[in-house]
Amino acid sequence: MNISTVQIHTTKARLGITTTPSRLxxxxxxxxVDIRQPKAEMNITTTPGRLTIDQTQAWADMDRKHIFQRIKEAASEGRQKALEGTGRRAAEGRELADIHKGGNAIAMQAARSNTRNYETGLAWVPSHGSxxxxxEPGDVRIDAQARPVENHTRANKPIINYQPGSVKVQLxxxxxxxxxxxxxxV
Known part of the structure; x- marks a missing residue:
C-alpha cells in the first residue's frame, strides 16, 4: 500500500550580532596651585636691663680709695691735726707758764708724748652692705602681625571623552x- 506522508524540513533563523564596545x-x-604666604610683620623693641654696682664704700673700708678721695681725706685730716696740734701746744704752753704753781709739767708732757695709741684690727674686710x-630690668616688646594666606588655587575640570558603542543585529x-x-x- 502506498501512503503519502508529508515531510517538513525547517531551517531556523540565525541572527548575527556585532557589538562595538563604548569607550570612556x-x-x-x-x-x-597658586598659594602665597606673605611674611608676617614683626617689630621687636628692647630696653636693655641696667645693673649698677657701686663698690666705693667697700674699697674705702679696705683702705683702697681713689686718689682724689685720699687727697681730700688727707687734707681734712691734716687740717684737724694742725688744729689739734695748735690746741695742744697752747695747753702745754699754759702748763709751762704755770710751772711756778708746782708740779712737774715737763715730765708730764714728755710722758704724754711718749704714749701713742695705735688702732689694730682687720682693715681689709669691708663692712656689711658696703x-x-x-x-633695673629690661623690657621686650614684640608686635607681630600675621598675614593671611593668599590662596588662588583653581580646580581644573576633568576631560571626558565618550564614544558610544553600537550593536548591529543582522539576519x-x-x-x-x-x-x-x-x-x-507499506
Missing part, C-alpha cells in the same frame, strides 16, 4: 519551511 576616557588635570647693687540565515510529500510503500 576621563583625565583629571592637576589643579592649578656694696650697693641696683638693677545571517533566513528561516525556511520546506514541505515535501513522500509516497511510502
Amino acid at each position: 576616557s576621563i583625565e583629571q588635570p592637576q589643579a592649578t 656694696v650697693k647693687i641696683n638693677y 545571517k540565515q533566513y528561516p525556511s519551511i520546506d514541505f515535501q510529500v513522500v509516497n511510502k510503500t
Whole structure:
C-alpha cells in the first residue's frame, strides 16, 4: 500500500550580532596651585636691663680709695691735726707758764708724748652692705602681625571623552519551511 506522508524540513533563523564596545576616557588635570604666604610683620623693641654696682664704700673700708678721695681725706685730716696740734701746744704752753704753781709739767708732757695709741684690727674686710647693687630690668616688646594666606588655587575640570558603542543585529540565515510529500510503500 502506498501512503503519502508529508515531510517538513525547517531551517531556523540565525541572527548575527556585532557589538562595538563604548569607550570612556576621563583625565583629571592637576589643579592649578597658586598659594602665597606673605611674611608676617614683626617689630621687636628692647630696653636693655641696667645693673649698677657701686663698690666705693667697700674699697674705702679696705683702705683702697681713689686718689682724689685720699687727697681730700688727707687734707681734712691734716687740717684737724694742725688744729689739734695748735690746741695742744697752747695747753702745754699754759702748763709751762704755770710751772711756778708746782708740779712737774715737763715730765708730764714728755710722758704724754711718749704714749701713742695705735688702732689694730682687720682693715681689709669691708663692712656689711658696703656694696650697693641696683638693677633695673629690661623690657621686650614684640608686635607681630600675621598675614593671611593668599590662596588662588583653581580646580581644573576633568576631560571626558565618550564614544558610544553600537550593536548591529543582522539576519545571517533566513528561516525556511520546506514541505515535501513522500509516497511510502507499506
